[in-house]
Amino acid sequence: MDAAFKGITLLSQREIDQMRKAGQLAARLLDHLAPLVQPGVSTLTLNDEAERWTQAHGAISAPLGYAGGQGVQDFPKSICTSVNEVVCHGIPNADQILQDGDIINIDVTPILNGYHGDTSRTFLVGSPTPEARRLVEVTERAMYIGIKAVKAGGRVGDIGAAIQAYAEGEGFSVVRDFVGHGVHRTFHAEPQIPHYGTAGKGKKLRTGMVFTIEPMINLGTHEVEMLDDGWTALTKDRQLSAQFEHTVAITKSGVEILTLAPAAVVA
Ligand code: MF3
Numbered sequence: 001m002d003a004a005f006k007g008i009t010l011l012s013q014r015e016i017d018q019m020r021k022a023g024q025l026a027a028r029l030l031d032h033l034a035p036l037v038q039p040g041v042s043t044l045t046l047n048d049e050a051e052r053w054t055q056a057h058g059a060i061s062a063p064l065g066y067a068g069g070q071g072v073q074d075f076p077k078s079i080c081t082s083v084n085e086v087v088c089h090g091i092p093n094a095d096q097i098l099q100d101g102d103i104i105n106i107d108v109t110p111i112l113n114g115y116h117g118d119t120s121r122t123f124l125v126g127s128p129t130p131e132a133r134r135l136v137e138v139t140e141r142a143m144y145i146g147i148k149a150v151k152a153g154g155r156v157g158d159i160g161a162a163i164q165a166y167a168e169g170e171g172f173s174v175v176r177d178f179v180g181h182g183v184h185r186t187f188h189a190e191p192q193i194p195h196y197g198t199a200g201k202g203k204k205l206r207t208g209m210v211f212t213i214e215p216m217i218n219l220g221t222h223e224v225e226m227l228d229d230g231w232t233a234l235t236k237d238r239q240l241s242a243q244f245e246h247t248v249a250i251t252k253s254g255v256e257i258l259t260l261a262p263a264a265v266v267a
């Protein structure tokens with residue numbers, strides 16, 4: 001039995017060490033896929049290489065067969081690939097060929113020794129418009145601003161408030177229908193981490209909590225629609241959406257980004 005506080009699992013230092021191993025593997029997987037993101041490549045090719053690499057490193061792809069819930073198929077692929085107006089949970093497909101000017105979020109979650117490393121980045125395909133690039137830059141920065149708002153003794157609402165103030169100040173909107181989440185042996189656990197909200201509100205943040213911060217930021221409306229596949233979420237106005245995600249831990253010595261690649265530049 002893990003330690004818990006009000007239904008939220010609190011991880012020991014040893015468990016956080018395990019989460020770091022999974023998180024670092026997830027970061028390396030995105031580093032490995034990055035050079036493959038080119039015009040002419042299908043999202044299925046990215047998926048298949050991710051699955052191969054994950055297995056070769058002794059891990060399991062959490063999304064593959066992940067339960068969809070009532071009336072929804074289980075997720076059929078190993079990663080999520082969300083192109084342009086797709087907000088999240090895009091399903092890799094052989095017929096979906098990346099085009100010059102696209103933006104694509106790749107979201108990976110390898111399970112290593114039972115622990116999940118959950119991270120995503122939005123990549124530029126060729127040369128997107130300046131507006132698209134700015135959306136991607138603001139979204140990455142929004143994620144780091146959210147991470148900076150995390151501290152033991154603070155509140156969940158501090159995170160969303162910081163992200164929302166920044167993203168809306170840049171003229172973009174924050175998706176409400178999908179949130180960050182606790183992550184450890186369970187893929188999606190308490191607490192939920194909205195990327196909008198009010199500072200000082202929500203559950204208290206405590207040492208031992210591990211969760212994702214994964215803002216989805218839209219060029220136009222924050223409203224989303226679902227495709228009939230039960231998974232693909234897209235913007236209601238079909239304008240662009242971007243997303244970045246890290247898994248973070250609150251440790252005795254501060255906040256650690258478990259999925260930060262060794263060579264990453266924190267923008
Ligand atoms: N990795 C996604 C997240 O950040 C969840 C994907 S669930 C899937 O929470 F089934 F779509 F893969």
Ligand code: CO
Pocket residue numbers: 118180181212214245
């Ligand atoms: Co996540």
Ligand code: CO
Pocket residue numbers: 107108109118119120245
């Ligand atoms: Co994810």
